[in-house]
Amino acid sequence: MSEVYRLATADDAERLLYVIYEAYVTIRDLELHWPAANADLALIQDNIENHECYVLEVDGQIAATLTLSKGLHPRWVSEWPFVKWFAVDPAYQGQGIGSKLLTWMEEAIIRDKLGAPAVTLATAEKHPWLLPMYERRGYERIQSADPGNGDGTMHLLRKVVNAALFEAQHAR
Incomplete structure (x- = not known):
């Protein structure tokens, strides 16, 4: 089994639309207002480009995807990089593919490329397994908010990926 980690290109948009749409069934069933859950091809292309x-x-074959946001997330204020649109093709779920991609993002991109001490992401409390999954992976809740749109409580989670740098920056 060969594995390749890379940036998506415009040529990947249709495959990513499929992966994200299929992976976000639970998000749609819960009626969470997450842009990726109902993304169309134009939104996928925008995500790749921006x-x-x-x-x-x-x-x-693209089995999983994860996006490092280049913009500020309107709901959260954080000094650390924010990841979003994490999805694994259902045909690859349960094989550790998502875990591999997330670990690679945390280490190769957030810690090594960006030199950031921590990474953030957000999820909904009412999702049946996302919050516990991220907490098992070492993420901790640092902010909570109810956007008032029916999503319920949303949590911003942080994972420290470089403990020495984190401590040095936050020692007071």
């Missing part, structure tokens, strides 16, 4: 959209290919 953010760092990464993919994990398995044997030449």
